Each structure stands twice: as structure tokens, then as C-alpha cells.
Amino acid sequence: xxxxxxxxxxxxxxxxxxxxxxxxxxxxxxxxxxxxxxxxxxxxxxxxxxxxxxxxxxxxxxxxxxxxxxxxxxxxxxxxxxxxxxxxxxxxxxxxxxxxxxxxxxxxxxxxxxxxxxxxxxxxxxxxxxxxxxxxxxxxxxxxxxxxxxxxxxxxxxxxxxxxxxxxxxxxxxxxxxxxxxxxxxxxxxxxxxxxxxxxxxxxxxxxxxxxxxxxxxxxxxxxxxxxxxxxxxxxxxxxxxxxxxxxxxxxxxxxxxxxxxxxxxxxxxxxxxxxxxxxxxxxxxxxxxxxxxxxxxxxxxxxxxxxxxxxxxxxxxxxxxxxxxxxxxxxxxxxxxxxxxxxxxxxxxxxxxxxxxxxxxxxxxxxxxxxxxxxxxxxxxxxxxxxxxxxxxxxx
Amino acid sequence: xxxxxxxxxxxxxxxxxxxxxxxxxxxxxxxxxxxxxxxxxxxxxxxxxxxxxxxxxxxxxxxxxxxxxxxxxxxxxxxxxxxxxxxxxxxxxxxxxxxxxxxxxxxxxxxxxxxxxxxxxxxxxxxxxxxxxxxxxxxxxxxxxxxxxxxxxxxxxxxxxxxxxxxxxxxxxxxxxxxxxxxxxxxxxxxxxxxxxxxxxxxxxxxxxxxxxxxxxxxxxxxxxxxxxxxxxxxxxxxxxxxxxxxxxxxxxxxxxxxxxxxxxxxxxxxxxxxxxxxxxxxxxxxxxxxxxxxxxxxxxxxxxxxxxxxxxxxx
Numbered sequence: 271x272x273x274x275x276x277x278x279x280x281x282x283x284x285x286x287x288x289x290x291x292x293x294x295x296x297x298x299x300x301x302x303x304x305x306x307x308x309x310x311x312x313x314x315x316x317x318x319x320x321x322x323x324x325x326x327x328x329x330x331x332x333x334x335x336x337x338x339x340x341x342x343x344x345x346x347x348x349x350x351x352x353x354x355x356x357x358x359x360x361x362x363x364x365x366x367x368x369x370x371x372x373x374x375x376x377x378x379x380x381x382x383x384x385x386x387x388x389x390x391x392x393x394x395x396x397x398x399x400x401x402x403x404x405x406x407x408x409x410x411x412x413x414x415x416x417x418x419x420x421x422x423x424x425x426x427x428x429x430x431x432x433x434x435x436x437x438x439x440x441x442x443x444x445x446x447x448x449x450x451x452x453x454x455x456x457x458x459x460x461x462x463x464x465x466x467x468x469x470x471x472x473x474x475x476x477x478x479x480x481x482x483x484x485x486x487x488x489x490x491x492x493x494x495x496x497x498x499x500x501x502x503x504x505x506x507x508x509x510x511x512x513x514x515x516x517x518x519x520x521x522x523x524x525x526x527x528x529x530x531x532x533x534x535x536x537x538x539x540x541x542x543x544x545x546x547x548x549x550x551x552x553x554x555x556x557x558x559x560x561x562x563x564x565x566x567x568x569x570x571x572x573x574x575x576x577x578x579x580x581x582x583x584x585x586x587x588x589x590x591x592x593x594x595x596x597x598x599x600x601x602x603x604x605x606x607x608x609x610x611x612x613x614x615x616x617x618x619x620x621x622x623x624x625x626x627x628x629x630x631x632x633x634x635x636x637x638x639x640x641x642x643x644x645x646x647x648x649x650x651x652x653x654x655x656x657x658x659x660x661x662x663x664x665x666x667x
Numbered sequence: 668x669x670x671x672x673x674x675x676x677x678x679x680x681x682x683x684x685x686x687x688x689x690x691x692x693x694x695x696x697x698x699x700x701x702x703x704x705x706x707x708x709x710x711x712x713x714x715x716x717x718x719x720x721x722x723x724x725x726x727x728x729x730x731x732x733x734x735x736x737x738x739x740x741x742x743x744x745x746x747x748x749x750x751x752x753x754x755x756x757x758x759x760x761x762x763x764x765x766x767x768x769x770x771x772x773x774x775x776x777x778x779x780x781x782x783x784x785x786x787x788x789x790x791x792x793x794x795x796x797x798x799x800x801x802x803x804x805x806x807x808x809x810x811x812x813x814x815x816x817x818x819x820x821x822x823x824x825x826x827x828x829x830x831x832x833x834x835x836x837x838x839x840x841x842x843x844x845x846x847x848x849x850x851x852x853x854x855x856x857x858x859x860x861x862x863x864x865x866x867x868x869x870x871x872x873x874x875x876x877x878x879x880x881x882x883x884x885x886x887x888x889x890x891x892x893x894x895x896x897x898x899x900x901x902x903x904x905x906x907x908x909x910x911x912x913x914x915x916x917x918x919x920x921x922x923x924x925x926x927x928x929x930x931x932x933x934x935x936x937x938x939x940x941x942x943x944x945x946x947x948x949x950x951x952x953x954x955x956x957x958x959x960x961x962x963x964x965x966x967x968x969x970x971x972x973x974x975x976x977x978x979x980x981x982x983x
Binding site: 471 | 735
């Protein structure tokens with residue numbers, strides 16, 4: 271029997287951590303992820319977990335302690351946001367290249383500067399090539415569920431990579447929603463015990479981790495790491511199917527909403543998908559064949575699935591809550607369009623919208639504008655400017 | 668048990684030979700002397716900051732370390748080993764590791780990785796009280812990248828980023844006193860040592876540091892023949908001169924109480940320590956006597972202050 275609760279996203283994730291009872295949690299406070307280590311340290315100090323909580327002096331040390339603990343053989347977790355993730359940068363790459371499983375709650379917030387504590391995706395999007403698996407969550411329920419599944423994905427012998435569970439700062443992290451929690455013992459059984467193959471604390475087999483890895487070897491090691499990421503797709507599928515049997519909640523690589531006969535689609539991550547679904551429903555009631563694709567993961571990138579979902583639409587808007595700052599578009603846009611080309615989907619009109627930067631509110635009227643733009647694009651038969659801004663005051667110069 | 672050189676050297680080296688450190692380098696001598704402080708039956712997890720010691724002892728697919736070893740980056744040896752220690756505590760509590768066997772945690776870093784870029788990570792690990800020892804092998808500059816100045820570089824020393832030029836004669840700033848910085852973290856054990864004589868001082872301190880519960884710090888002088896410009900066979904002479912001139916006093920701080928472990932009967936002038944080193948060559952040119960005088964004054968002041976700390980903290 272599942273447990274009906276009302277929890278914020280951070281509370282839900284902290285509860286997932288409590289149920290998993292990891293060996294080590296090392297974290298440093300940063301808005302809006304701070305509550306996760308706060309709730310968790312309460313669990314530690316009240317004895318509901320027997321985790322070693324390491325309240326480090328910075329995020330760089332948080333990730334470094336996670337690396338040390340994971341290499342030692344521990345099941346390890348952390349949480350951060352924005353500049354905290356930026357400070358971890360160097361060590362993110364070390365964690366993935368040393369093939370150390372761990373799970374991070376990445377509570378999405380704008381990276382400085384200037385300083386802004388509100389939600390966009392510039393933090394996790396900047397870390398998209400750090401070798402971490404990235405799962406994205408629309409709701410508190412998804413954050414909770416993905417966090418539990420992430421443990422299994424990270425530790426799978428064919429993956430052995432760290433996983434970032436990304437959910438929107440304040441919108442998801444601090445808003446209270448109805449949620450179904452899984453019973454403690456069911457979570458415990460689902461994640462199982464962690465038994466690493468090689469680890470520092472195995473005195474019977476001392477190992478050395480993190481060598482100087484010069485020209486004859488590094489290339490092959492990076493190839494093996496890339497294979498871990500390729501394998502992650504298969505493992506995510508398996509773990510999600512097992513999770514569905516347990517809970518009835520279905521998770522695929524992408525969620526398709528009203529896509530069967532859609533003519534106009536948007537591709538969007540995280541909480542904005544909720545707003546956009548309401549708009550799709552309204553438009554459908556008016557006879558517009560609107561649809562939505564919500565990738566559940568960004569790394570590994572589900573390019574084939576996204577291209578397949580979009581192959582029959584007339585026009586698609588790819589929504590980025592992080593600007594690429596590259597002169598061509600946001601990170602989701604460049605990856606989706608390249609996946610479309612690679613998979614032979616070339617006669618769909620594509621347009622990119624940068625939206626919600628620094629917590630700029632995204633309303634149903636904004637999303638309606640996107641669908642009406644798509645209809646105009648279809649009517650005009652061309653895209654004048656594929657790199658657009660939504661909700662920007664004064665429009666684009 | 669009192670230190671006995673004959674017994675101590677019977678212990679097998681835990682850092683095996685065949686590593687790539689330079690002849691005449693202080694660091695591997697220091698590392699092995701420290702590891703001799705471990706009980707033979709105890710396993711160790713050893714971490715290292717990026718630096719000479721790391722890149723010369725663990726080049727894939729070879730390692731010179733007989734214990735478990737971890738390297739992550741330059742500035743995070745403190746936090747990395749702290750993480751491994753946290754894992755040990757948790758896994759032991761949960762019954763995932765044998766209850767009757769011990770693992771000890773030792774981090775090594777050069778002065779670059781310790782005094783400078785890794786200071787925050789070290790400070791955090793010490794303040795949180797992880798049951799570990801952080802060992803700084805202090806060679807007084809960034810040697811691995813080619814002898815650039817650090818905050819451990821002595822005043823006037825010639826380095827590649829503080830060259831002894833026509834206008835500016837070497838490093839202009841005084842050396843940071845890291846041992847004192849860490850002593851002021853009020854951790855149970857802090858010591859400064861060097862590999863001299865029969866290695867009693869360094870190995871005894873290593874054993875104390877390793878087997879004191881909680882955080883411990885050792886600052887160990889580790890001369891560098893390339894950076895300091897001495898003949899490789901003179902390593903032990905340089906160590907001895909550093910101690911006999913009181914440039915590098917041997918002392919320990921146990922629960923806040925200072926003990927100066929060696930007080931030379933005839934304190935040698937600092938010029939004796941400077942003279943065999945090329946990095947101080949310009950100090951011996953005519954007209955530059957004031958630099959040696961300044962350095963002597965600095966050494967004297969620090970030595971007197973240390974003796975005062977010993978008196979103060981041992982007063983009834």
C-alpha cells in the first residue's frame with residue numbers, strides 16, 4: 271500500500287534519501303536545494319537513518335568527499351543548485367571518469383551572474399557533458415520516483431556513473447503537492463544493497479584510484495566511460511519497467527502528450543511541461559492539433575525517441591530554459607535538431623524559444639503564443655528566425 | 668614503545684621503490700617514514716593531492732602504493748580522504764566491514780596543494796574532526812609545474828614566478844606559518860618535523876598522528892634538489908641545517924600544549940642553511956647582506972615566539 275502525503279519536492283527527495291539510507295551524504299547549503307540536507311540531517315540526528323552526514327565547507331569539498339566516499343565503497347548522495355554545481359565542476363568530471371555511482375538532487379537555479387536565486391536550467395545544462403546521467407522531473411512525484419530509480423541506474427554494473435536528478439527550484443522544490451510515497455521496506459528492497467566490485471576499503475584487495483593516465487590509455491578509458499553512458503539507456507528502461515510493476519507509475523525516455531495526431535508540438539523539460547499540458551488541452555478543445563514531448567532524460571540523450579515522436583508534426587518549438595550563449599540556440603534545441611537530422615526527420619519546421627530565464631514566470635498565455643507562432647510558421651512555410659525569446663521585455667533587438 | 672631505528676627499518680616499505688621521484692627528493696623519504704608509523708597489521712587508505720608525489724607514484728597501470736590509494740585533484744585531498752573516512756565509519760557501523768580490523772586514513776599534499784589551493788579543503792577536514800592525518804610535504808614552491816612561488820616559499824628565494832631580478836630580488840613576502848594556522852584549529856595533534864638523524868622524530872610523530880583519534884596534521888620539510896639547487900646527495904644535510912638553524916623547528920602541539928622537541932645547543936646562523944642552495948645565491952652577492960640579516964631576524968623572532976608558546980602552554 272502506498273502512502274498518500276502532501277510534500278514539497280525537496281521534502282519528497284529527502285524522504286527518498288531517508289528510505290534509501292545511504293552510507294554517506296556530503297552537502298553544502300545553497301538555495302533552493304538547502305532543504306534537502308536540512309531535512310536529511312534531521313533524519314540523521316533523530317536516528318531514522320545511520321548515514322554519515324558530512325557538512326562540508328563548500329560544494330567543491332562536497333563533491334570531493336562524495337568521490338572519496340564512493341571510491342571507498344559507500345553508497346553516496348548529495349544535493350546542490352546553480353553556483354554550487356559550478357563549484358563542483360572539476361570534481362563532477364572526476365566522479366564520472368572514475369566510474370563512481372552516486373546520486374545528486376540538482377535543484378535547478380540560474381547560475382550567476384548576476385546573482386539570481388530563481389529557476390532556470392543554466393546549472394544542469396552547463397554540466398550536460400560532464401559524464402553524469404541527467405533525469406528531469408515535472409512534479410514532486412517524478413522527483414521522488416526518479417531519485418529512487420537513480421540509485422539503481424547509477425550502481426548498475428553496465429553503467430557505474432553518477433546520476434543527477436534535476437527539478438525546478440522553488441516551482442517544484444518548494445511547492446507542496448499531493449504525492450504517493452512507497453513504503454520504506456519496499457524502497458529498501460527495490461534499491462537493494464550496494465556491493466561495489468572494487469573499493470578502497472577492501473583490505474583484501476587494495477586498489478589505487480585516479481591515476482596519471484597518459485597518452486597510451488586515456489582515450490580507451492574515455493571510450494569505456496562513453497559506453498557506460500550508452501548502456502545507461504538500456505538500464506534506465508529496465509529499472510523503469512520494474513518500477514512500474516511496483517508502483518503502476520510508468521516512466522519512459524520521453525513523455526508524449528497528445529502526440530498521436532499532433533500537428534504542432536513543443537519539446538519542454540521539467541515543470542513548464544505541466545503549464546504546457548493545460549494549454550494543449552485548451553487548444554485541443556478548440557480543434558487545434560497540439561501536442562507535447564517531455565524528455566525525462568537529457569543524458570543519455572533520447573534522440574531517436576524524440577525524432578520518432580516529432581516525425582509527423584508540421585512544426586515544433588523546442589523550449590530552452592537556458593540560453594546557449596552561442597549564437598545559434600539553447601542546448602535542448604541543438605541536440606533535438608541534430609537528432610532529427612540524424613534520424614531522417616528533415617521536413618518539420620523547427621524553432622527555438624529561450625524562456626523563463628532567472629525565474630521569469632511562464633504563463634499559459636506564453637505557451638499559447640508559442641502554439642500560435644507554430645501555426646503562423648506552418649502557414650508561411652518558413653521560419654524567419656529560429657532563435658527566439660519568449661517573455662523577454664521589449665522583445666528581441 | 669620507544670623508537671628503535673633497527674626495528675623501524677625492518678618494516679617493509681609501503682611506498683615501493685621504482686617510482687619516478689627525482690634522486691635527492693625529500694618527498695618519498697618523508698612518505699615512507701610517515702607510513703612506518705603504521706602498525707603492520709593495519710590497512711591504510713592513502714590520498715594525495717595532484718603534485719610530484721602523485722604523478723610519480725601512480726602512473727597507469729602501475730602504482731607504487733601497497734595500501735589503497737586515491738587521487739582526485741589538486742586542491743581536495745583533505746575532502747577526498749575525509750569522504751573515504753566517512754564511508755569507513757558508516758560501513759563499519761552497518762556491518763559492511765570487518766569489526767575487528769582497522770583502516771587508517773592519510774592524505775599527502777605538497778605546499779601548493781596544502782598552504783594554497785587546498786587550504787580550504789584541509790581546514791574543513793580538520794575542523795570537522797575526521798579521524799585522519801594530513802601530511803604536508805613542504806618543498807616551498809610549486810615544484811611539479813616548474814618551481815613557481817607559493818605561500819610556503821621563504822622570503823627572497825628565487826623561483827620562476829619570483830625570479831631574482833635586477834629590481835626585485837626574489838620573493839618579497841614572508842613565508843606563511845601553516846603549522847600555526849592548523850594548530851589554531853584546536854585539533855588533538857599538530858606537529859612539525861623533518862627526516863633527520865635516525866628518523867625518530869618523524870616516525871614517532873607519524874605514529875602519534877595516525878593513532879590519535881580525530882584530526883591530525885603533520886608539516887614535514889621535504890627539500891627539492893631542482894627547486895632549491897642543492898646536490899642530490901646532500902638531502903639529509905639540508906634537512907639537518909634547516910633544523911640546526913631553527914629555520915624549521917621540530918615541535919608538536921598536543922591538545923593545545925606546545926613541546927619544542929629539539930633545541931640546538933649551538934643555533935647555527937641561517938646563512939648556513941641558505942648557502943648550499945642556488946635559490947639563495949643572490950643573497951651572498953656584495954651589497955645583499957641585508958637580505959640575510961632580514962631572514963635571520965625572521966627566523967629568530969619565530970623561534971622565540973615558539974619557545975614562548977611552549978612556556979605559556981606548559982605553565983602550571
